[in-house]
Amino acid sequence: MSVKVIIPTPLRVYAGKADSTEVSARTVGEALGQLTSKFGDLRKHLFTEEGKLRSFVNVYVNDEDIRYLSKENTPTKDGDTISIVPSIAGGLL
């Protein structure tokens, strides 16, 4: 399935300044895997060392948050758009 992945601004420097890319994937997990295979430097910013999606990385399939779907097992179909959107957090401790 041909899926478009929107790359958030802070990660575009690791993707040749591209704001999106096309991948072939049947699930969100496959799409993110294809993305990080294509652009290896993205991986550490999207995933923990244990391979889990970082908590401040929000992934949407056509505007639906995958947390409310099947997470990385969410199926994708031709023409879907996957958006990676940051949330921002911090604190003094």
Add this chain to the structure above:
Amino acid sequence: MANQAQLKISPELADKIRAYGAQTYPHECCGALLGRDTEVADRRVYREIHALHPLVNRRDDSPNNRFSVTSQDVLDAEKAARQQGFEVVGWYHSHPDHPARPSQYDRDHAWPWYSYIIVSVANRIPEEMTSWRLSDDRTEFESEEIGLQRVAS
């Protein structure tokens, strides 16, 4: 990181960040930095801050030492930036009664490329303001020099 960036912000906007920190004390304030990057002839990149987009700290369970903004807040900030001809180039927040140095928690939750401005606020009085960018390998924050000067529109 290629092209060491310097941050340029007007004294007025820097004072606004300080004021936000004072207003929200003892809680952390937060918001987006709107601006643009400009590459000059010697491949140096200057990041100019043209506007601020204050946000609500969503960590109402622990606002004294944590801040967060949601992905929707980020999308709203990006939309506001586009409407003004800019992009979101970073975020500011305050450290109540704590130095303007990024914490481990700041680093664990940071995104690369963005500038992170931190202002220390002691007893409602704004003090030091610093800026930081996460290293490419996520192991540290690199200090970013803040240049206080008017930026051209």
